[in-house]
Amino acid sequence: MSVLNTAPPRAAAKPGSATWRLIKAESKLSIRDKMALLWGVGIPLVVLIILGSIPSLRKPNEDTGGLTTFDVYVPVLILFNLAILAVTALPTTLAGYRENGVLQRMRTTPIGPARVLTAQLVANFAIALVAMILFLAVAGLGFGVDLPQHLFGFAVAWLLAAAALLAIGLLLTARVPGRSVASAMGMVLFFPMMFFAGLWVPISEMPAVLQNISRYTPLGAGMRAFQDAYLGHFPSVLPLLTLAVYAVGCSIIAVRWFRWE
Amino acid sequence: MPPVIEVRNLHKRYADKVAVDDVSLTVQEGEILGILGPNGAGKTTTVECIEGLRTPDRGEIKVLGLDPLRDRAELTRRLGVQLQAGQLPERLQVAEALELYSSFYPRPADWRGLMHDLGLTDKAKTRYAKLSGGQKQRLSIALALVGNPRVAILDELTTGLDPQARRDTWDLIEGVRSRGVTIVLVTHFMEEAERLCDRLALIDAGRVVMVDTPAGLTERARIGQRIQFRPSRPLDDSLLTSLPDVSGVTRRGELVVVSGNDNALNAVTTVLARNQIVAERLRVEQASLEDAFVRLTGKRLDPH
Numbered sequence: 122m123s124v125l126n127t128a129p130p131r132a133a134a135k136p137g138s139a140t141w142r143l144i145k146a147e148s149k150l151s152i153r154d155k156m157a158l159l160w161g162v163g164i165p166l167v168v169l170i171i172l173g174s175i176p177s178l179r180k181p182n183e184d185t186g187g188l189t190t191f192d193v194y195v196p197v198l199i200l201f202n203l204a205i206l207a208v209t210a211l212p213t214t215l216a217g218y219r220e221n222g223v224l225q226r227m228r229t230t231p232i233g234p235a236r237v238l239t240a241q242l243v244a245n246f247a248i249a250l251v252a253m254i255l256f257l258a259v260a261g262l263g264f265g266v267d268l269p270q271h272l273f274g275f276a277v278a279w280l281l282a283a284a285a286l287l288a289i290g291l292l293l294t295a296r297v298p299g300r301s302v303a304s305a306m307g308m309v310l311f312f313p314m315m316f317f318a319g320l321w322v323p324i325s326e327m328p329a330v331l332q333n334i335s336r337y338t339p340l341g342a343g344m345r346a347f348q349d350a351y352l353g354h355f356p357s358v359l360p361l362l363t364l365a366v367y368a369v370g371c372s373i374i375a376v377r378w379f380r381w382e
Numbered sequence: 383m384p385p386v387i388e389v390r391n392l393h394k395r396y397a398d399k400v401a402v403d404d405v406s407l408t409v410q411e412g413e414i415l416g417i418l419g420p421n422g423a424g425k426t427t428t429v430e431c432i433e434g435l436r437t438p439d440r441g442e443i444k445v446l447g448l449d450p451l452r453d454r455a456e457l458t459r460r461l462g463v464q465l466q467a468g469q470l471p472e473r474l475q476v477a478e479a480l481e482l483y484s485s486f487y488p489r490p491a492d493w494r495g496l497m498h499d500l501g502l503t504d505k506a507k508t509r510y511a512k513l514s515g516g517q518k519q520r521l522s523i524a525l526a527l528v529g530n531p532r533v534a535i536l537d538e539l540t541t542g543l544d545p546q547a548r549r550d551t552w553d554l555i556e557g558v559r560s561r562g563v564t565i566v567l568v569t570h571f572m573e574e575a576e577r578l579c580d581r582l583a584l585i586d587a588g589r590v591v592m593v594d595t596p597a598g599l600t601e602r603a604r605i606g607q608r609i610q611f612r613p614s615r616p617l618d619d620s621l622l623t624s625l626p627d628v629s630g631v632t633r634r635g636e637l638v639v640v641s642g643n644d645n646a647l648n649a650v651t652t653v654l655a656r657n658q659i660v661a662e663r664l665r666v667e668q669a670s671l672e673d674a675f676v677r678l679t680g681k682r683l684d685p686h
Contacts, residue, residue, distance in 0.1 A: 138485060139485045139486050146482050150471050150473050150474060217471075217472075222465065225435070226469060228435060229433055229458060230458055231488075231529075232486045
């Protein structure tokens with residue numbers, strides 16, 4: 122074996138280049154995680170296509186201000202995607218990193234483990250963004266669903282929903298002992314959250330009590346904000362505030378409680 | 383010249399037990415210091431404190447003049463670390479890991495050269511989860527060196543490697559040392575310690591038992607030679623035990639085993655000749671570091 126070669130010293134590493142590479146690497150790893158892509162993107166996309174092909178779901182509905190049932194399902198599936206990525210894929214990956222010593226190994230480098238967290242958050246955010254645009258495009262081009270009338274309002278609602286869900290995922294990651302517990306707890310959170318977003322029963326058809334609870338769940342609030350944007354208004358304050366409280370509150374607790382090893 | 387690593391009166395306890403009781407060490411520039419000791423002796427905790435991964439309860443540590451906890455950012459740029467349980471994401475490929483880690487450091491080594499030196503080039507596109515234990519180990523050595531560190535701490539360097547890969551890794555480490563890199567090596571392997579280390583620190587029950595060169599340790603343990611033979615006719619042990627160069631005589635079946643200093647063989651053969659006894663199946667063993675270790679700590683290293 123030869124003596125080690127040293128690369129010619131780089132003048133100075135470009136600031137942020139390591140972070141950027143880390144984000145690229147984590148994105149690649151997330152895309153290689155076939156289960157997360159299947160559940161987070163593949164399944165909601167197939168459901169979207171199936172629902173779009175059922176004619177009875179495409180008749181305007183009085184309860185939702187003239188939107189068809191299918192119109193309402195497009196944002197539900199966008200939230201489905203966000204929730205899978207944020208509360209199952211993200212915690213499972215990061216808890217696995219902690220369990221396998223990936224975070225500990227990063228502590229011995231100049232980069233530190235916090236940036237692995239950031240890179241995972243950015244990677245999942247980016248995948249969710251691409252998926253959201255894909256869903257809107259398929260619904261629009263394939264089935265003639267109009268884009269949300271208030272596009273800016275929709276963007277704000279989506280960003281807040283993404284922030285709230287990623288923060289919830291991070292909080293879940295902060296304390297779980299390992300990968301298997303993370304994925305089990307993610308699923309336990311996922312189903313009630315999706316229920317209150319109207320995945321099985323549209324919110325407008327829920328009894329009043331459930332509608333009220335739904336208002337204060339992250340995905341219920343997300344749905345309300347989305348519907349406002351679809352009907353052409355900037356989302357009302359309550360759902361946006363609810364999402365912001367989840368985002369900020371969960372992030373603060375997650376950062377304070379985070380177990381690195 | 384100030385030492386590269388200086389540890390003074392390190393003490394670290396976990397909830398239920400004292401891991402490191404009182405450890406003091408210095409490592410000079412360009413040397414390889416081996417840390418040797420049985421499982422649970424406190425070797426890994428000691429190096430984890432030096433790396434800044436654990437907060438000591440008492441004591442002082444300086445690495446390249448830096449405090450491992452306060453000066454973390456600066457230290458991580460100059461210190462290469464191989465962790466015992468160092469792991470990577472399962473789906474990350476070998477070349478991706480090396481390229482990624484090299485981007486963390488201001489003046490990295492050539493990661494392709496390292497990948498070649500560690501025999502990983504044909505595994506460049508293999509995912510971490512698909513590597514064998516030995517390949518993972520070699521990758522973790524490569525990652526410890528990819529930042530072109532001034533100091534490297536290698537925990538269980540060649541555990542899990544086959545004999546050929548182990549010797550190749552030793553060659554690599556000697557190459558790294560010849561560039562002036564200071565190395566701390568935590569090891570179980572006597573052969574590795576004898577081959578690579580300039581000095582050895584023997585740690586047992588959280589304390590440094592002794593620091594010396596490998597040869598010095600063997601000498602201090604005062605076990606020079608072991609002579610084994612079958613006497614051609616019955617032999618009275620007292621003939622041998624009375625010799626000043628002989629420290630012990632034991633019987634193993636029909637064999638007599640004599641231990642003593644470097645002159646013992648001469649003394650024993652002279653006595654046997656004088657009594658017209660022929661030493662059949664004569665065998666002489668030089669004391670190894672392993673024997674020295676057992677003698678000095680009263681414990682065996684874990685069998686590998």
